[in-house]
Amino acid sequence: MFFRLLLPFLFLGLSTASLSAVCLTLSKLLPDQVSFSNSTIYDDAVASYFCVQERLTPNCMVRADSARDVVVVIKQVETTDGAILSVRGGGHSANVGFANSNTGITLDLRSLNHISVNGEGNVTSVGGGALWSEVYEYLDERGLAVLGGRVGTVGVDYRSSHRAWVLLLITSQTSMWSLPSGDIVNANVTSNADLFAVLKAGQNNLGVVTIFDLLSFKQGLYWGGGIGYAESAVSAQLAAFADFKTPDNLDPDAEIEQSFLYSKAKELHISKNNMFYLKPIAQPANLLGVWATTTFKSSLAGLQDVYRLWNSSVTELSSVDGLVSSLTFQAVPPVTGEDGSVDTFGLAPGTHPEKDLVICLIANWWSDTTDSARMLNGTKEFIAAVEKNTEAQGTKVPFTYLNYAASWQDLIQSIGEEQVKFLKKVAAKYDPNGVFQTKAPGGFKISRVRS
Numbered sequence: 001m002f003f004r005l006l007l008p009f010l011f012l013g014l015s016t017a018s019l020s021a022v023c024l025t026l027s028k029l030l031p032d033q034v035s036f037s038n039s040t041i042y043d044d045a046v047a048s049y050f051c052v053q054e055r056l057t058p059n060c061m062v063r064a065d066s067a068r069d070v071v072v073v074i075k076q077v078e079t080t081d082g083a084i085l086s087v088r089g090g091g092h093s094a095n096v097g098f099a100n101s102n103t104g105i106t107l108d109l110r111s112l113n114h115i116s117v118n119g120e121g122n123v124t125s126v127g128g129g130a131l132w133s134e135v136y137e138y139l140d141e142r143g144l145a146v147l148g149g150r151v152g153t154v155g156v157d158y159r160s161s162h163r164a165w166v167l168l169l170i171t172s173q174t175s176m177w178s179l180p181s182g183d184i185v186n187a188n189v190t191s192n193a194d195l196f197a198v199l200k201a202g203q204n205n206l207g208v209v210t211i212f213d214l215l216s217f218k219q220g221l222y223w224g225g226g227i228g229y230a231e232s233a234v235s236a237q238l239a240a241f242a243d244f245k246t247p248d249n250l251d252p253d254a255e256i257e258q259s260f261l262y263s264k265a266k267e268l269h270i271s272k273n274n275m276f277y278l279k280p281i282a283q284p285a286n287l288l289g290v291w292a293t294t295t296f297k298s299s300l301a302g303l304q305d306v307y308r309l310w311n312s313s314v315t316e317l318s319s320v321d322g323l324v325s326s327l328t329f330q331a332v333p334p335v336t337g338e339d340g341s342v343d344t345f346g347l348a349p350g351t352h353p354e355k356d357l358v359i360c361l362i363a364n365w366w367s368d369t370t371d372s373a374r375m376l377n378g379t380k381e382f383i384a385a386v387e388k389n390t391e392a393q394g395t396k397v398p399f400t401y402l403n404y405a406a407s408w409q410d411l412i413q414s415i416g417e418e419q420v421k422f423l424k425k426v427a428a429k430y431d432p433n434g435v436f437q438t439k440a441p442g443g444f445k446i447s448r449v450r451s
């Protein structure tokens with residue numbers, strides 16, 4: 001059996017002393033790159049996670065300055081009994097323990113934020129720890145753009161209608177990986193193609209990506225912005241979104257994210273559209289949060305149902321301190337695979353060519369940890385209610401968008417049985433000892449997929 005499923009849990013019983021010893025060894029191997037609690041560098045790193053619940057305190061934080069440093073850390077963790085690794089990119093996951101831990105070593109990739117563009121301007125190399133804002137600033141000065149997250153402080157990980165999902169765009173390009181074997185390899189359509197094919201779906205199951213090559217393009221001014229509407233506009237808003245997602249109306253240059261927002265403190269109940277036509281959002285601070293998602297085929301009745309379910313959920317949770325709840329409908333671009341692009345989400349080519357798919361994102365925020373269990377349950381119940389409804393209507397789609405998925409969602413399973421088998425095969429090849437299954441327990445792990 002290639003995965004040692006139970007080991008992560010056994011490690012939790014190991015002494016702090018042995019974990020600190022790994023940190024001390026690392027501080028000799030990587031001088032000035034290892035920080036411990038009560039130092040400014042360590043405390044700042046902990047405080048820099050976007051969600052409060054992810055501001056955990058590992059035995060040490062290790063800053064990677066190169067792909068080689070990443071290998072050094074993986075090897076040290078692999079060869080030290082009880083060592084546990086967390087890998088941190090932009091630090092924006094709302095899932096507890098995905099990119100940090102209260103025990104072990106947290107590998108901080110933020111210094112791997114170098115950005116460069118080739119002479120033609122069509123390939124931009126981005127370090128695995130860069131933030132979208134850093135990428136946008138660099139390219140903006142050169143009249144270029146790539147597709148990325150809508151909030152600049154998020155780590156490089158996205159989609160837009162016109163050019164399809166960002167990670168499909170890397171097709172003919174390369175990603176650089178630091179692997180458990182100690183090798184640093186490129187993965188693209190011709191070299192280590194299996195690794196490249198699971199670039200996104202593999203997440204932190206196989207290794208650490210230190211460079212993403214993104215296709216960049218010339219971009220002049222484009223039209224975009226957000227408009228808020230009073231609650232009375234909800235019906236018209238839903239009707240407009242359903243119209244936008246009618247397959248015959250597909251316009252590859254257009255993208256809309258439709259959100260419904262409830263803020264207890266502001267006694268606000270509004271809808272808001274972020275709209276883009278090809279030819280940035282204030283973010284909440286110091287919040288506890290959870291994101292969860294589901295995908296379905298669009299119809300006006302379906303959108304109305306989801307809105308109604310969200311409204312009931314907000315009413316149910318409205319006594320929670322600091323509650324801000326946001327429901328967003330995002331248009332999913334059709335993924336046809338016709339252009340030969342590799343779907344690095346791990347979906348089989350052409351699995352989702354539909355033009356009427358909608359991702360539904362619920363983002364819930366609150367201020368007091370005593371409400372956490374209630375908020376997590378409420379979020380889970382909302383998604384379950386939506387899925388019950390879409391299942392009954394025959395509109396449910398078994399795709400869970402990774403970046404929005406909550407820790408309890410069957411993320412990897414949603415890519416399909418055959419694709420899961422492929423992912424497991426690639427993992428067994430590139431991480432034969434299962435280091436990223438047993439010693440880096442945070443994240444959606446393929447060894448935990450029910451098969």
Ligand SMILES: Cc1cc2nc3c(=O)[nH]c(=O)nc-3n(C[C@H](O)[C@H](O)[C@H](O)COP(=O)(O)OP(=O)(O)OC[C@H]3O[C@@H](n4cnc5c(N)ncnc54)[C@H](O)[C@@H]3O)c2cc1C
Pocket residue numbers: 050086087088089090091092093094098099109128129148149150151153154155156157158159203204207208209210283403404442443444
């Ligand atoms: C305010 C806000 C706005 C957002 N907007 C968008 C959006 O517009 N579009 C969108 O798609 N998503 C969006 N998201 C979701 C976001 O993309 C995901 O939370 C994403 O995982 C964040 O990436 P990160 O590097 O910041 O995460 P981290 O929390 O650092 O890491 C998340 C997971 O990825 C792993 N990981 C990180 N980097 C690497 C690497 N180089 N190699 C291997 N594993 C790695 C970590 O170990 C961890 O398990 C948003 C989230 C927030 C909080």
